[in-house]
Amino acid sequence: MSRVVYIAANTFREAVRDRVLYNLIAFAVLLSGAAILVGQISIDIERLVVVNLGLTAVSLFGVVIAIFIGIGLVSKEMEKRTLYTVLSRPVRRWEFIVGKFFGLAGTLLVNTFFMAVGVFAALLYVSHKFQSSDAWILVALFFIVLQLLILCSLALLFSSFSSPLLSAVFAFSLFVIGSFAEDLRLFARMTRGLTHGLAATAAYLVPNFSALNVIGQVAHEQPISWHLIACNTAYALAYSTMAICGAVLIFERRNLK
Amino acid sequence: MIAIETIHLEKTYAVGFWRKKPRVALRPLNLTVEEGEVFGFLGPNGAGKTTTLKLLMGLVSPTGGTARILGKNIYEAEVKAQIGFLPEQPYFYDYLTAKELLEYYAQLSGMQPKERSQKIDAMLERVGLKDAARLQLRKFSKGMLQRVGLAQAILHDPKVVFLDEPMSGLDPMGRREVRDLIEELKQQGKTVFFSTHILSDAEALCDRVAVIHQGELRGVGRVAELTSSVAGKVELIWNGSAVPAGFSALGAECYTSGERARAVVADVQQEAALEILRRERLRLISLTPVRSSLEEYYLQKVNSAVKPAGVAQ
Numbered sequence: 001m002s003r004v005v006y007i008a009a010n011t012f013r014e015a016v017r018d019r020v021l022y023n024l025i026a027f028a029v030l031l032s033g034a035a036i037l038v039g040q041i042s043i044d045i046e047r048l049v050v051v052n053l054g055l056t057a058v059s060l061f062g063v064v065i066a067i068f069i070g071i072g073l074v075s076k077e078m079e080k081r082t083l084y085t086v087l088s089r090p091v092r093r094w095e096f097i098v099g100k101f102f103g104l105a106g107t108l109l110v111n112t113f114f115m116a117v118g119v120f121a122a123l124l125y126v127s128h129k130f131q132s133s134d135a136w137i138l139v140a141l142f143f144i145v146l147q148l149l150i151l152c153s154l155a156l157l158f159s160s161f162s163s164p165l166l167s168a169v170f171a172f173s174l175f176v177i178g179s180f181a182e183d184l185r186l187f188a189r190m191t192r193g194l195t196h197g198l199a200a201t202a203a204y205l206v207p208n209f210s211a212l213n214v215i216g217q218v219a220h221e222q223p224i225s226w227h228l229i230a231c232n233t234a235y236a237l238a239y240s241t242m243a244i245c246g247a248v249l250i251f252e253r254r255n256l257k
Numbered sequence: 258m259i260a261i262e263t264i265h266l267e268k269t270y271a272v273g274f275w276r277k278k279p280r281v282a283l284r285p286l287n288l289t290v291e292e293g294e295v296f297g298f299l300g301p302n303g304a305g306k307t308t309t310l311k312l313l314m315g316l317v318s319p320t321g322g323t324a325r326i327l328g329k330n331i332y333e334a335e336v337k338a339q340i341g342f343l344p345e346q347p348y349f350y351d352y353l354t355a356k357e358l359l360e361y362y363a364q365l366s367g368m369q370p371k372e373r374s375q376k377i378d379a380m381l382e383r384v385g386l387k388d389a390a391r392l393q394l395r396k397f398s399k400g401m402l403q404r405v406g407l408a409q410a411i412l413h414d415p416k417v418v419f420l421d422e423p424m425s426g427l428d429p430m431g432r433r434e435v436r437d438l439i440e441e442l443k444q445q446g447k448t449v450f451f452s453t454h455i456l457s458d459a460e461a462l463c464d465r466v467a468v469i470h471q472g473e474l475r476g477v478g479r480v481a482e483l484t485s486s487v488a489g490k491v492e493l494i495w496n497g498s499a500v501p502a503g504f505s506a507l508g509a510e511c512y513t514s515g516e517r518a519r520a521v522v523a524d525v526q527q528e529a530a531l532e533i534l535r536r537e538r539l540r541l542i543s544l545t546p547v548r549s550s551l552e553e554y555y556l557q558k559v560n561s562a563v564k565p566a567g568v569a570q
Contacts, residue, residue, distance in 0.1 A: 013357075014350050081346075085344060085362065256316040
């Protein structure tokens with residue numbers, strides 16, 4: 001188990017030192033700045049605009065980072081042959097995959113934290129004080145982290161058997177489709193026969209990112225139920241675990257050419 | 258004791274997108290390497306050297322056969338703790354320093370924290386990277402990366418060391434350093450298995466060599482024996498820029514270079530050749546029997562027709 005920790009720590013350190021990551025954070029900070037600007041010209045709805053724009057920026061940049069780094073986790077190590085030296089040691093392949101996942105998850109968590117600080121700073125700037133309903137922003141951020149965990153596990157799953165480019169296409173496509181999962185489920189309910197079967201299967205197979213998106217609710221200061229928090233947490237953990245298990249199963253059999 | 262053993266080890270890849278075709282990378286390979294030996298695995302590019310090493314490291318699964326290291330299955334953690342591996346032209350984590358990289362590999366090898374810090378410092382000094390210990394690897398030259406690669410391969414004091422083209426792309430100084438390091442490992446009683454196509458390195462370092470070509474083992478031999486057999490010819494070197502006319506009648510191969518001339522004749526013609534030099538009042542510098550070189554053995558094996566793989570000792 002300690003080897004998982006070492007691999008995770010190394011993945012985290014590499015990702016944090018990679019300058020591309022800093023650029024993405026800089027973009028997120030810029031976007032939060034734009035939120036302040038837009039908030040100032042939006043009379044009486046500054047808070048709503050700042051929360052909406054800020055959280056959307058956190059989510060989008062998180063998605064870009066998760067996919068961008070996730071797809072390269074395995075392929076980069078193969079390309080540079082560092083994987084050969086790692087796996088020639090007493091390291092099991094599942095330990096490598098799980099370590100990589102936790103390393104990226106840690107990176108995303110830290111990034112989300114810094115971007116969240118930017119959102120709260122922008123909020124304080126336009127509202128001059130925090131209010132109790134702002135606590136729901138933390139729930140929205142938690143859901144964003146859950147989304148990123150799912151995406152990170154999917155990126156790892158795809159990168160365990162395909163090229164970085166294809167992995168990026170697959171992961172991003174699933175993110176887009178998953179963001180409309182509720183609509184897909186609604187469509188499945190309206191159809192019959194084979195179409196219903198196909199639509200329902202697709203709707204339940206793709207990750208339900210729409211259930212994890214509560215930015216609109218939070219921006220309108222609506223509370224989030226504890227039931228939803230519990231269900232979303234369980235769902236995200238189960239989905240990520242399944243994707244990681246899939247990645248491990250594929251990677252265990254893969255020939256490292 | 259046998260350090261490395263392959264029994265009918267073979268690998269065939271399926272290539273193509275829709276209709277996959279088999280591509281044989283390694284035909285059944287039977288090979289044994291004794292403990293403490295420096296073993297050279299020779300062959301041209303694409304011969305199957307790297308595939309063999311990847312099979313031994315468990316990086317690709319064999320299509321058939323098995324391999325054992327120190328008498329145990331190669332997939333056992335206990336075996337992996339006893340081996341070190343340097344892949345061909347290694348690149349490491351760009352944003353780690355040399356010290357951090359070695360720390361990482363030491364952790365993965367299960368070394369204790371106290372032992373780690375002592376060994377890492379000593380290893381960095383041993384491979385001449387003490388001053389670059391805190392430099393990120395993306396700033397390293399090719400030779401420095403090769404040295405840090407060697408350091409990670411031997412850091413945990415493995416019994417068997419596998420090196421894939423360790424001299425490839427290195428300047429003469431770098432090659433000399435790697436050669437010295439392999440010599441040092443031999444002195445310590447380690448088993449070294451290295452692939453190369455630089456024959457002079459293999460000749461200088463190896464106890465035994467194997468030649469592989471087109472995925473097939475073509476021959477195995479002890480370097481001392483391969484290079485000691487007399488080819489039935491002698492080489493004469495003398496002072497002078499001209500070759501006396503009598504040499505062509507002896508069927509000699511003659512060369513001139515500056516103030517010296519050289520002729521290779523059949524050993525039965527030795528006396529006749531010496532008589533010509535005496536007659537012409539030319540000063541003989543050396544007379545040596547021509548010995549077979551590893552290059553001749555290698556070329557003979559590589560150019561020979563494909564034969565069924567045999568058991569090599």
